[in-house]
Amino acid sequence: MSEPRPKVLILGAGFGGLWTARALRRFDADITLLDRNNFHTFLPLLYQVGAAELEPFAIARPVRTITRGQDNLHFLNADALRLDLEKKLVYTSHGVHAYDFLVVALGTVAWDFGTPGARDHAFPLKTLEDGIALRSHVLSRFETALHEPAAEKRASLLRFVVVGGGPTGVEYAGALSELVRGPLERDYPALAGEASIVLLEAGDRLLTAMSSRLSAYARRRLEKMGVEIRLGARVTAVWEDGVQLLEPAREGGSPDHRLGATTVAWTAGVQGPPVVRSWGLPVTPGGRVRVSGTLQVEDRPEVFIVGDLAQMPEGQDLPMLAQVAMQGGRHTARAIEAIHAGRSPRAFRYRDKGLLAVIGRNSAAARVAGRDFTGLPAWWLWLLIHIVYLIGFRNRFAVLLNWAWDYLFFERVARILLPFRRQAPAWPAETSDS
């Protein structure tokens, strides 16, 4: 903090990192924003890419374009590999970078809870690549099923299992149901009525962060849309052609049984990125980094953790939401400016703007300002909020266009099977050891 122009290094161009960077636009500093992708992903709509409802490009935008014009900022398209807290250095795939302030906003990655086979056969839904890979897999199931004469195998090919009854699981199951019952059944009339969607939740209700009234509403809506919901169902293994389930409350059959399915979307668990575990930061068993009420790391006042990766002190736990990351980013910018000016940073206060999960056409569950909303009002609320927050005017436009099209014609625009294979593995190199 002795230099006149401090170096701020921000790891991750998600909501947390990007909002920190933008909120520092008038700060006299050298800011470096790092991300392994050259684009920011609007993750709240990722499930729609996974369900072929949105084109992948509609939820991605080049970081350089977003930050264009911010003269104190430099974008680095690289991987963060190692952190030296003593020397205040970050080793990246493009050189070593010194910092005076470090903001770690790397989010979380998928976690399989150590479930055997999940890493090999289940599809996470945490990145744009995940969304594209899952979408291509779902579409290819129908092509493959056309050539499968055995009814039982066809049922496995056309059974889509969604693991996890949180917002992502609920939203993905709903979107998948609309894709399968709508355009896919029209494109594959020979397979009409054969596809099934199963949503598995280990707990006793969906959307546990919301009221039980909203949970019940989501369940009713999804069942009406033809989604089979199994509560108290835990996945104990995943194979290429099915999952092993433990359902203590199951009637008429063993609680430990197998369900045939060649598509398993895994929305159940998250952990901090494995690389962060070796950085010497105070991590939880789930790989998140413990922070004080100011989002700083203990004894490292120059290190801030923003977004999903931050684990607040006990009793102040915050949900993993874009809103928390955005507000955390703005808070961190103000805190860095304060420290640089010799003042103490304030505590981070999250202003709760509510919770929303869309279930399908005209139907969503929302808690806003302490009130529950369902049905069409919640759906419009969801639409409005997402469009307003989508970064970049043009993306908003493209997303609106796609949605209007879907809405009017019950059609999906993104059903192209691109013959591309992802470069990196879907699951992190190592999963949590807890």
Next chain:
Amino acid sequence: MSEPRPKVLILGAGFGGLWTARALRRFDADITLLDRNNFHTFLPLLYQVGAAELEPFAIARPVRTITRGQDNLHFLNADALRLDLEKKLVYTSHGVHAYDFLVVALGTVAWDFGTPGARDHAFPLKTLEDGIALRSHVLSRFETALHEPAAEKRASLLRFVVVGGGPTGVEYAGALSELVRGPLERDYPALAGEASIVLLEAGDRLLTAMSSRLSAYARRRLEKMGVEIRLGARVTAVWEDGVQLLEPAREGGSPDHRLGATTVAWTAGVQGPPVVRSWGLPVTPGGRVRVSGTLQVEDRPEVFIVGDLAQMPEGQDLPMLAQVAMQGGRHTARAIEAIHAGRSPRAFRYRDKGLLAVIGRNSAAARVAGRDFTGLPAWWLWLLIHIVYLIGFRNRFAVLLNWAWDYLFFERVARILLPFRRQAPAWPAETSDS
């Protein structure tokens, strides 16, 4: 032709195959349309995908959606592997299919003329995957160049060589220039002025299918846009970091010299798909299939060749254009109906609707109804024609939106670097032996 309901098998869902299938919609037959992709690609706009001007999804549309509602048609997402002309069978990656009429509309693939290194280092531009791979490569050059301190290496990284001065080469060089001089220089201000685009043509003018006035216009426009044009320049080898050139007319230096460049877009040669060579059809040295004036194969009246793959009798040569394939498809449908009804098919008459090549913003070269057009009128003509012919209303809409955006804001929408790798090799398994 003894069966009451003839089996029509159409290989390829490009313009030729798709237009044949659609023109047979009232024919009482079992029609199978086969393609290795589940989508039709609007190839005339592929260069825009390669230049990050259009999202890949904007020029692709699921075949099942296009043909939905045509009850006599069945789509097969498979590869055609082998043809048995005697038994009238096609072996595919999804079973063996018998036919009474066969329509081969497989188009052409890239051809390197046997140039050493081209298969390993040059980017063809014939398929949607090609467009995506080339686009990602171009964008990644700027990220890589940012970290390259040596000026000469940086020049190679930022030199884009386009091989071939036909419509694709001219259109791609123009679109690339607009991408590089516009959004990329704004996103990478540190590299401004360092990128160069070189268009190589072995002949003595661009766009040889058009008048020399239009050739001169295209050259002048491209040079004004900063594209370096080298006529009489033949590529004799391609390396990872450059091309070997033979330029007999070169002044001030050896005619055999090397040009550093890590991006080589290859639009120079085409050939019939290698797999077709072993099918016992009468192929030219370039792998195209010789047909009579009715598009039938000699002594095989039940076999039609439609589109780029068809080689007309001497003196009746047709250009490789979407228009020729579409009209050939409609002709073939009528010919099949005629043969089935015991009549002789008519000769194929191509109604020339003209030639068009877009060069950049407000500028194109066109020959329509025997007249040459340049500049803004030609550009509007081009826009109109492409929008009218783009299959599917929604795609038209998305394409228009993208263009309007580009036009108004000099912006590109598709600059996302997706970390995906193509599954199949870019170049055909074997190249022409001639």
